[in-house]
Structure formats: structure tokens, C-alpha cells
Amino acid sequence: MSRSLDGLVLAPVADQAPGQVGTRTRFTYHERDGEVWAEYAGGDxxxxxxxxxxxGDRLDFRYVQLKQDGTTSSGHCVSAVVVLSDGRVRLEESWEWESQTGSGTSVVEQVTEHSP
Incomplete structure (x- = not known):
């Protein structure tokens, strides 16, 4: 059985390019009846x-964000949900900006403390 994302806090395991999500960014996920959504903030x-x-273990979502410099950006992401050996959740992501050029991959993992 797949692990629910509802109420989980996840963070990137590595920084992306400047002005994007990074290790100080925290995502708070919600899930109900096949719908997923999250709020995130931190870093840039x-x-x-x-x-x-x-x-199943596949997420497909759009994201939009406001950065410290006052600009906004948006994109599309497909993620695979993986349960780690210690029971935490990892999302292995493939993303592409829609508001600007660029694409890539990233990994976010469940954090056990709710640090800012």
C-alpha cells in the first residue's frame, strides 16, 4: 500500500540554481482522493x-512561486513516490518551467523536524 503524503513535510536534498527551491525550502503536502497539493516557502x-x-506512486502537478526578488514563475512536475528503508518518503522529480526556459530533476525527502 502506498504511503499517504497528507501532512508530510519534505525538503530538497540539494540546492537547485540560484533563485529556485533549495535545502532551506519546506513543502507541506496534503492529499485526498487522488488530489495532491502543497504550500512551500524558504530560501529564495x-x-x-x-x-x-x-x-499509485506517480504525482503529476503544476507549481507556481513568488521569489524574494518579487518575480513569479510556474512549471510542471512529475514525481515518483518512494518509501525509504527508514520509512520516510522521497519524491524523485522531473520538472520543467512553463514561464521560462529550463528543466531538470530533483529529489525531496521527508524531514522529521519541522524547521523553517
Whole structure:
């Protein structure tokens, strides 16, 4: 059985490019009946939101964020949900900006403390 993302806090395991999410960014996930959404903030991101769907261990969502410099950006991401040996959740992500050029991969993992 797949692990629910509802109420989990996840953080990137590595920094992305400047002005994007990084190790100080925290994502708080919610999940209900195949719908997923999250709020995120930290580092260069003042506020971000994502919304999408989950089928099995696959997430498909759009994201939008406001950065410290006052600019906004948006994109699309597909993630694989992986349960680690210690029971924490990892998302292995493939993303692409829609508001600007660029794409890549990233990994976020469940954090046990709720640090800012």
C-alpha cells in the first residue's frame, strides 16, 4: 500500500540554481482522493503552491512561486513516490518551467523536524 503524503513535510536534498527551491525550502503536502497539493516557502522562495493528482506512486502537478526578488514563475512536475528503508518518503522529480526556459530533476525527502 502506498504511503499517504497528507501532512508530510519534505525538503530538497540539494540546492537547485540560484533563485529556485533549495535545502532551506519546506513543502507541506496534503492529499485526498487522488488530489495532491502543497504550500512551500524558504530560501529564495517567499511563497509557492502546487496542485495536481496522484495515481499509485506517480504525482503529476503544476507549481507556481513568488521569489524574494518579487518575480513569479510556474512549471510542471512529475514525481515518483518512494518509501525509504527508514520509512520516510522521497519524491524523485522531473520538472520543467512553463514561464521560462529550463528543466531538470530533483529529489525531496521527508524531514522529521519541522524547521523553517
Amino acid at each position: 522562495v517567499v511563497r509557492g503552491h502546487l496542485v495536481g493528482t496522484r495515481e
